[in-house]
Amino acid sequence: MASVLEIRDLYAGIEGQEILKGVNLTLRQGEIHALMGPNGSGKSTLAYIIMGHPHYEVYSGDILLDGESILEMAPDERARAGIFLAFQYPVAIPGVTVANFLRQAVSAVRGYTAQKDEEGPVGSNLIPMREFRKELTEAMQLVGIDPSFARRYLNDGFSGGEKKRMEILQLAMLRPKFAVLDETDSGLDIDAVRAVAEGVNRLVGPELGVLVITHYQRILNYIQPDRVHVMYDGRVVLSGGPELALQLEEKGYDWVRQQFGNAVKA
Secondary structure, eight states, X not given: OOOEEEEEEEEEEETTEEEEEEEEEEEEXXXXXXXXXXXXXXXXXXXXXXXXOTTOXXXXXXXXXXXXXXXXXXXXXXXXXXXXXXXXXOOOEEEEEHHHHHHHHHHHHHTOOOBOOTTSOTTBOSOOHHHHHHHHHHHHHHHTOOGGGGGSEETXXXXXXXXXXXXXXXXXXXXXXXXXXESTTTTOOHHHHHHHHHHHHHHOBTTBEEEEEOSOSGGGGTSOOSEEEEEETTEEEEEEOTHHXXXXXXXXXXXXHHHHHHHHHO
């Protein structure tokens, strides 16, 4: 059976400031959902809370993975359970190569136990190097990343497009059940948006559910969503098919503010 990620009447915020005000959303493996909305509506906050960011607090409601609450799970436990977050602003880590980072991440998520490693002492809990290299080569080919990137320091000196493609490479390697892409198109030119979208499209399938958070229709020209949700003032106020994104592209968000502003205040 397909796994289900359910956000149920979620109220949450940071430092006592309520940002999410009753969010309801259900995502199943094999589905692509888009979450749109104006700045300050709570989209990125929702992404952080799904992943368990420690600075945010859930006041009420729940997040369920296959019927089980994940609210008490730490971020690493949520990753092992099958949840992935692609950041809007990926962090550079000088001195840590892409290959080393990915090997550590894959090993942690898949729960590798102590074993003799060909490049380390007995007791290393890393995926065997030969197996990892094979998977990394295949993943880089799949998402269209030059193999030389494996030797570069993670996101150090990368362009905006390269950073976002590295997020998609992580997605390919970690093989989660659900991926939240937090404004992956932010700051990218049209060629980079297309390249990132093509990488995502190569990974989508029956074992991956994707929530694409975005302001704009343009990435949805390449990643076709099954459902589109509109967030405003901490709530999902509209849901529909792909045509809803086109309507937002044509009209902007003023009509959403006009239609739902008074309702939200009430």
